[in-house]
Amino acid sequence: MSDTYALPSLKADPISEVEHRLVSEFVESTAGIQMPASKRTLIETRLRKRQRILGFSNLRDYIHFALKDFEGASERQNLLDALTTNKTDFYREDAHFLFLKAYLDKHRYHSKDPLKIWSAGCSSGEEPYTLSIEMLEIQRQYPSFDFRITATDISSKCLDKARTAIYPHEKVEPIELALRQRYLLRSKDPRKNIVKIAPEARAPVKFDYFNLITGDWHNWQAHFDVIFCRNVMIYFNNLDRSLLTERFCHALKQGGILMIGHSESLIDNTGLFERLQPTIYRKL
Numbered sequence: 084m085s086d087t088y089a090l091p092s093l094k095a096d097p098i099s100e101v102e103h104r105l106v107s108e109f110v111e112s113t114a115g116i117q118m119p120a121s122k123r124t125l126i127e128t129r130l131r132k133r134q135r136i137l138g139f140s141n142l143r144d145y146i147h148f149a150l151k152d153f154e155g156a157s158e159r160q161n162l163l164d165a166l167t168t169n170k171t172d173f174y175r176e177d178a179h180f181l182f183l184k185a186y187l188d189k190h191r192y193h194s195k196d197p198l199k200i201w202s203a204g205c206s207s208g209e210e211p212y213t214l215s216i217e218m219l220e221i222q223r224q225y226p227s228f229d230f231r232i233t234a235t236d237i238s239s240k241c242l243d244k245a246r247t248a249i250y251p252h253e254k255v256e257p258i259e260l261a262l263r264q265r266y267l268l269r270s271k272d273p274r275k276n277i278v279k280i281a282p283e284a285r286a287p288v289k290f291d292y293f294n295l296i297t298g299d300w301h302n303w304q305a306h307f308d309v310i311f312c313r314n315v316m317i318y319f320n321n322l323d324r325s326l327l328t329e330r331f332c333h334a335l336k337q338g339g340i341l342m343i344g345h346s347e348s349l350i351d352n353t354g355l356f357e358r359l360q361p362t363i364y365r366k367l
Contacts (some may be wrong), residue, residue: 098127102146106130109150109159110166114237115296116318118166129165133158164240171206173213174257176313179342180217182363183309186340187221191308197229201307201334203295204315205234208245208288209254214311215284216258216266233307235293242290248280295327303334310335313362314344325350332356335366 098106106126107118118126127142134145137158148155149162174180191198198218202211211234218230236242255267255278267278295315310331316324331341332355341356341364343349349356349364356364 098123098130098142098146102143105146105150106162106166110163111320113159113163113297114167114294115320115323116167117320126166130162133161133165160239164238167238171209171314172257173209173255175210175213176345176362177257179311179313179363180213182360183214183340183342184217184221191228195227197231198309199307200230200232200309201303201311202232202234203293203310203312203331205236205241205245205290206238207241208234208248208290209250210234210311210313211245211288211290212248212280212284213258215280215287216262218287219266219284220262230287232288234288234290236290237292237294239292242292245290248285249277250279252276252278295330296323300330300334305333305336307335307339309340309342311342313342314346317344317347321350325352328355329353332366337366339366340364341366 103118103120103123103126107122110116110118130142130145133149134142137145137148139145139148149158187198200211200214200218202214205211211232214232218228218232222228222230234245236245253276255263258267263278266281266284268281270277270279295312312327312331316327319327328349328351335341340359341349343362343364345362347362349358351364355367357367359365
């Protein structure tokens with residue numbers, strides 16, 4: 084008789100229509116993100132990890148615990164984090180950064196007021212830190228130039244990661260070598276293949292939780308000069324995208340710039356923005 088015993092395996096139950104509807108309705112009502120039938124495999128894969136961590140024998144029980152049971156209320160943020168974490172990179176869609184530097188050269192370098200930038204849907208921080216590095220490079224040429232970056236996301240897990248400012252070395256490869264040497268710090272432990280964003284690039288960036296659908300926008304009326312919201316609205320329905328266009332307009336100062344992802348289009352039914360380039364808009 085063998086002394087080896089197999090550990091009990093968790094049931095790999097496919098998500099049913101009922102559970103898919105529960106998840107999709109929760110995510111869309113909470114975050115505005117659509118989870119159609121084509122996302123079922125993604126839902127299963129990502130929520131299976133939470134199922135295993137909490138020790139549920141099947142996905143159905145986990146979903147009902149998180150979304151139906153009173154005791155599962157604290158798990159809802161983890162479920163949302165699992166389904167809304169998106170890919171991001173340093174210098175992703177770098178044409179936007181090139182445009183911003185050229186635009187600021189023409190309009191803002193010598194302004195006495197700090198430039199206020201919002202990275203909406205900042206994920207794990209690569210976008211706002213890229214912006215910080217680029218603005219610091221401008222500051223090297225124009226010492227009076229000042230800036231502030233607000234970086235928000237709906238994923239608490241992503242925000243925690245962003246605040247650490249620590250990344251695997253391969254993640255920072257899109258950053259030019261000279262900029263890496265200036266704004267990145269290597270680990271003191273040579274066995275660790277990680278780097279940390281230097282204090283001067285971290286300092287101008289403030290990370291905060293914000294829900295683009297249910298958040299309070301009142302404090303941000305005519306607040307920002309530039310808003311980056313890239314590869315976020317692609318997951319929203321047309322009504323929410325139109326609503327966000329209006330909210331971004333109100334959050335921008337007159338003549339402010341809005342940048343969206345290259346795979347997205349702006350729903351601007353009332354002519355709030357002027358298109359400067361593909362995916363780059365100016366508030367009228």
